[in-house]
Amino acid sequence: MYEKEIKRVLFTKEQIAARVKELGEEISRDYAGESVTMVCTLRGATIFFADLVREIKCDVEIDFVACSSYGSGTTTSGEVKMQKDLSSPIEGKNVIVVEDIIDTGTTLLALTRLLKTRNPKSLKVCSFLDKPSRRKVDFKGDYIGFEIENEFVIGYGLDYNQKFRNLPEVCILAPEVYMPDLNKAL
Numbered sequence: 587m588y589e590k591e592i593k594r595v596l597f598t599k600e601q602i603a604a605r606v607k608e609l610g611e612e613i614s615r616d617y618a619g620e621s622v623t624m625v626c627t628l629r630g631a632t633i634f635f636a637d638l639v640r641e642i643k644c645d646v647e648i649d650f651v652a653c654s655s656y657g658s659g660t661t662t663s664g665e666v667k668m669q670k671d672l673s674s675p676i677e678g679k680n681v682i683v684v685e686d687i688i689d690t691g692t693t694l695l696a697l698t699r700l701l702k703t704r705n706p707k708s709l710k711v712c713s714f715l716d717k718p719s720r721r722k723v724d725f726k727g728d729y730i731g732f733e734i735e736n737e738f739v740i741g742y743g744l745d746y747n748q749k750f751r752n753l754p755e756v757c758i759l760a761p762e763v764y765m766p767d768l769n770k771a772l
């Protein structure tokens with residue numbers, strides 16, 4: 587499936603599972619004896635989130651937010667809109683925001699600034715992927731699954747025009763898909 591759209595597999599199911607387990611262990615150590623509210627940012631982080639929370643061995647509550655910074659293409663618009671807020675207050679709670687990818691950093695900078703105003707006991711960010719070369723604002727995640735080059739990645743929750751989120755691996759999208767003129771030039 588998707589033979590033409592996939593340039594190559596970047597991380598296999600096994601590599602992903604091993605890294606997610608390590609992240610879960612690290613979080614479990616850091617929050618030993620404490621409760622933590624894991625906040626999933628819809629929609630890209632859902633798959634990672636579901637795997638990660640099951641690797642955490644402390645008291646966990648889950649909640650969801652939806653922010654949007656992208657249009658329908660491959661680049662960010664720089665604007666962040668909160669489309670769905672948390673269901674419960676986070677005052678006095680340990681909160682970890684879970685993302686699929688930090689790209690320009692715009693979304694997480696805006697989201698964490700907002701969440702800090704609600705006075706959580708602590709606030710950290712766990713992102714499955716990080717593309718530091720794309721950063722436009724000063725933002726650093728606390729827990730990172732994999733640092734990657736500036737390539738368009740799909741799968742394991744990540745999409746291109748809402749497709750490919752169901753791929754179990756992380757793959758690099760063939761440039762022909764988002765630059766159709768390449769096909770003509772070939």
Ligand code: PRP
Pocket residue numbers: 627628629630631653654655656662685686687688689690691692693694744745
């Ligand atoms: C993606 C991703 C992050 C954000 C990262 O979300 O899930 O939230 O963009 O980009 P940034 O660091 O440049 O802000 P998107 O708006 O595509 O929504 P999705 O999670 O539904 O795919």
